Amino acid sequence: MEGVDHLASERSRAQFDVEEMKVVWAGSRHALEVSDRISRLVASDPAFRKDNRTSLSRKELFKNTLRKTAHAWKRITELRLSEEEASRLRFYVDEPAFTDLHWGMFIPAIKGQGTEEQLQKWLPLAYKMQIIGCYAQTELGHGSNVQGLETTATFDPQTDEFIIHSPTLTSSKWWPGGLGKVSTHAVIYARLIIDGKDYGVNGFIVQLRSMDDHLPLPGITVGDIGMKFGSGAYNTMDNGVLRFDHVRIPRDQMLMRVSQVTREGKFVQSNVPRQLVYGTMVYVRQTIVADASCALSRAVCIATRYSAVRRQFGSQNGGVETQVIDYKTQQSRLFPLLASAYAFRFVGEWLKWLYTDVTQRLQANDFSTLPEAHACTAGLKSLTTSATADGIEECRKLCGGHGYLCSSGLPELFAVYVPACTYEGDNIVLLLQVARFLMKTVSQLGSGKKPVGTTAYMGRVDQLMQCHCAVQRAEDWLKPSVILEAFEARSARMSVACAQNLTNFANPEEGFLELSADLTEAAVAHCQLIVVSKFIEKLKQDIPGKGVKEQLEILCNIYALFLLHKHLGDFLKTGCISPKQASLANDQLRSLYSQARPNAIALVDAFDYTDHFLGSVLGRYDGNVYPKLYEEAWKDPLNDSVVPDGYQEYIRPMLKQQLRNARL
Numbered sequence: 041m042e043g044v045d046h047l048a049s050e051r052s053r054a055q056f057d058v059e060e061m062k063v064v065w066a067g068s069r070h071a072l073e074v075s076d077r078i079s080r081l082v083a084s085d086p087a088f089r090k091d092n093r094t095s096l097s098r099k100e101l102f103k104n105t106l107r108k109t110a111h112a113w114k115r116i117t118e119l120r121l122s123e124e125e126a127s128r129l130r131f132y133v134d135e136p137a138f139t140d141l142h143w144g145m146f147i148p149a150i151k152g153q154g155t156e157e158q159l160q161k162w163l164p165l166a167y168k169m170q171i172i173g174c175y176a177q178t179e180l181g182h183g184s185n186v187q188g189l190e191t192t193a194t195f196d197p198q199t200d201e202f203i204i205h206s207p208t209l210t211s212s213k214w215w216p217g218g219l220g221k222v223s224t225h226a227v228i229y230a231r232l233i234i235d236g237k238d239y240g241v242n243g244f245i246v247q248l249r250s251m252d253d254h255l256p257l258p259g260i261t262v263g264d265i266g267m268k269f270g271s272g273a274y275n276t277m278d279n280g281v282l283r284f285d286h287v288r289i290p291r292d293q294m295l296m297r298v299s300q301v302t303r304e305g306k307f308v309q310s311n312v313p314r315q316l317v318y319g320t321m322v323y324v325r326q327t328i329v330a331d332a333s334c335a336l337s338r339a340v341c342i343a344t345r346y347s348a349v350r351r352q353f354g355s356q357n358g359g360v361e362t363q364v365i366d367y368k369t370q371q372s373r374l375f376p377l378l379a380s381a382y383a384f385r386f387v388g389e390w391l392k393w394l395y396t397d398v399t400q401r402l403q404a405n406d407f408s409t410l411p412e413a414h415a416c417t418a419g420l421k422s423l424t425t426s427a428t429a430d431g432i433e434e435c436r437k438l439c440g441g442h443g444y445l446c447s448s449g450l451p452e453l454f455a456v457y458v459p460a461c462t463y464e465g466d467n468i469v470l471l472l473q474v475a476r477f478l479m480k481t482v483s484q485l486g487s488g489k490k491p492v493g494t495t496a497y498m499g500r501v502d503q504l505m506q507c508h509c510a511v512q513r514a515e516d517w518l519k520p521s522v523i524l525e526a527f528e529a530r531s532a533r534m535s536v537a538c539a540q541n542l543t544n545f546a547n548p549e550e551g552f553l554e555l556s557a558d559l560t561e562a563a564v565a566h567c568q569l570i571v572v573s574k575f576i577e578k579l580k581q582d583i584p585g586k587g588v589k590e591q592l593e594i595l596c597n598i599y600a601l602f603l604l605h606k607h608l609g610d611f612l613k614t615g616c617i618s619p620k621q622a623s624l625a626n627d628q629l630r631s632l633y634s635q636a637r638p639n640a641i642a643l644v645d646a647f648d649y650t651d652h653f654l655g656s657v658l659g660r661y662d663g664n665v666y667p668k669l670y671e672e673a674w675k676d677p678l679n680d681s682v683v684p685d686g687y688q689e690y691i692r693p694m695l696k697q698q699l700r701n702a703r704l
């Protein structure tokens with residue numbers, strides 16, 4: 041029935057103020073106003089229609105994306121949208137495009153690694169989109185191992201130029217988004233060679249295409265790398281391949297904030313750490329954490345609404361069947377994901393603060409917090425994207441068979457999201473960076489150097505190695521101090537155990553390789569502690585609105601106790617908790633699920649997603665699922681004709697043949 045809210049009774053059961061929860065989710069009243077206004081602007085504009093994506097061919101899909109980005113840009117300039125509004129518009133348009141790399145990596149790379157003069161020259165062009173850029177780091181042969189890149193930038197003192205060259209097939213740039221068909225420029229990462237000496241990987245701005253006819257400039261071969269996972273999905277993006285044949289660029293197109301090459305060909309290292317060449321990745325990893333909460337909340341919103349609509353079994357005397365959301369198994373799979381979405385939101389907020397802080401310090405030549413910023417962005421990027429990709433797939437299964445239909449929105453969401461586990465650093469490679477940081481922290485404990493920031497708890501390592509969990513009743517697990525101590529003790533004990541095992545190896549690097557699986561587990565434990573502790577910190581803030589804080593407390597406890605249950609092996613093996621305490625945690629978790637149940641629909645309404653953005657028949661706000669699913673099926677191109685194309689050629693002769701055989 042059109043216009044009827046099938047989830048109205050669910051909404052009436054909410055025990056908190058949903059409008060105030062929307063403010064908490066958005067981050068502020070202002071952010072909610074902007075987000076709400078822009079989401080409606082996008083949803084009401086037919087140019088941003090997206091329900092036909094999965095049935096378009098690659099060429100149609102790509103052209104459609106070009107049309108949408110041009111329209112988006114037109115609206116941004118006509119309406120004079122602020123940066124915040126424009127970025128919300130990009131979010132609600134919900135289509136990966138070259139503009140992501142232009143705004144998200146090309147511009148930040150120049151900003152972070154360019155000199156004042158370079159910023160003044162390139163940024164105005166890029167801001168007005170008079171040039172379009174991408175971030176070309178990865179090559180066919182090397183992605184994770186940035187130091188292994190092969191593209192060369194050889195200084196020619198005669199002409200004051202760099203010669204950019206791809207010496208091997210494996211040195212071909214491979215993957216950069218926006219490179220294949222659109223970008224006119226790129227920030228290229230290449231080995232700097234001066235007078236035969238290799239000075240390592242640096243960034244260079246290179247023009248790729250003519251500004252007159254978009255043709256590749258001489259010496260440049262460029263194209264798209266081909267179809268990717270899923271229909272629609274990330275295929276709106278022109279991930280590209282690029283080869284250079286001795287392409288010359290002026291010397292001032294090397295990004296020279298970190299290192300410089302003088303007119304005489306002298307290499308000069310600034311007083312800033314070399315690692316700043318990797319700065320753009322730190323920036324993007326931080327945005328990816330915030331984005332994880334968006335992707336996960338979207339899948340959870342779909343699965344929660346559908347679970348309240350869907351009924352199976354349990355009918356007594358012809359009465360209604362049970363809503364699947366009332367099954368404890370459904371709750372134990374769904375509610376931890378709901379809690380994770382909120383947890384990732386808050387850790388994303390905190391990470392944004394950390395990133396802003398480290399950027400300000402870098403500007404003042406204080407580099408002390410850079411290793412922690414790298415470890416936190418790498419580790420949380422890894423943790424949140426892995427959990428989100430798995431969570432989206434779990435939401436698909438939570439929707440049963442209908443979750444497998446494209447009209448559920450979940451297959452495309454998964455296909456678009458899952459490469460986040462690989463891009464901006466493979467998740468295992470990034471956890472190993474965290475592990476390195478942790479091992480360094482543990483090794484320095486005896487030196488009197490006090491760990492700070494997210495590793496401050498390691499400073500209490502003696503106490504954490506011996507403490508005994510105080511839980512005696514299930515309710516004790518609701519105390520933040522109890523949860524924090526259990527997570528800190530588990531993380532500290534896992535790191536210390538790894539550090540001790542490493543001492544058994546004569547060569548520490550060999551030991552690191554041999555123990556790398558254990559080390560990634562220690563890194564995960566540390567990152568989970570960060571997420572739990574930032575959720576707990578959030579709850580210390582003043583949070584207005586009837587029942588809002590109480591709901592967040594329930595979610596925080598679900599998140600922590602779900603992790604404890606999932607990683608019980610770690611907690612028991614390290615002796616942080618006893619089997620009895622583990623079973624009390626489980627009892628408490630079941631009780632928390634019951635408390636979350638009446639609020640589940642309102643908790644996903646608080647994400648404030650429009651039906652356009654969700655793009656899911658199962659996740660519709662009004663819960664009117666079945667008539668819409670039925671309607672949607674008839675829109676499939678296969679249903680354009682009752683008898684399918686191919687009947688005459690393939691089906692009819694087969695049927696006739698069977699008939700003839702039967703007569704013989």
Ligand SMILES: CCCCCCCCCCCCCCCCCCCCC/C=C/C(=O)SCCNC(=O)CCNC(=O)[C@H](O)C(C)(C)COP(=O)(O)OP(=O)(O)OC[C@H]1O[C@@H](n2cnc3c(N)ncnc32)[C@H](O)[C@@H]1OP(=O)(O)O
Pocket residue numbers: 108109112113116126127129130133135137139140141143144145175177178183184185186187217315316318319321322324327410411414462463464465466469473476
């Ligand atoms: C439709 C409408 C449009 C309208 C327009 C509107 C516009 C509005 C705005 C829109 C905004 C959009 C925003 C979108 C966001 C962006 C989208 C993102 C899309 C993602 C696309 C993907 C891109 C990519 O993938 S780029 C390539 C990424 N590559 C990697 O991540 C490679 C991974 N490898 C590495 O990072 C390193 O090599 C690493 C970490 C493995 C290190 O390797 P190593 O060899 O062991 O180490 P080494 O290099 O020797 O370093 C030693 C030393 O340095 C430390 N280190 C390493 N990395 C860093 C770092 N980043 N920062 C600081 N320190 C670092 C390392 O720990 C070592 O330290 P020590 O041990 O102390 O020596």
Ligand SMILES: Cc1cc2nc3c(=O)[nH]c(=O)nc-3n(C[C@H](O)[C@H](O)[C@H](O)COP(=O)(O)OP(=O)(O)OC[C@H]3O[C@@H](n4cnc5c(N)ncnc54)[C@H](O)[C@@H]3O)c2cc1C
Pocket residue numbers: 141175176177178181182183184185214215216217274279459462463464465466467468469472556
């Ligand atoms: C959709 C998408 C968009 C992208 N966009 C861009 C872009 O715009 N610009 C750009 O420059 N790049 C881009 N990339 C490339 C991306 O950054 C790399 O693919 C990524 O960094 C992983 O590197 P790799 O492909 O070399 O993986 P590999 O390193 O080859 O990984 C293969 C396997 O080896 C394992 N492995 C590797 N090293 C180690 C180790 N030291 N220890 C243990 N295990 C290890 C990994 O865990 C993985 O299981 C994109 C990639 C994708 C998928």
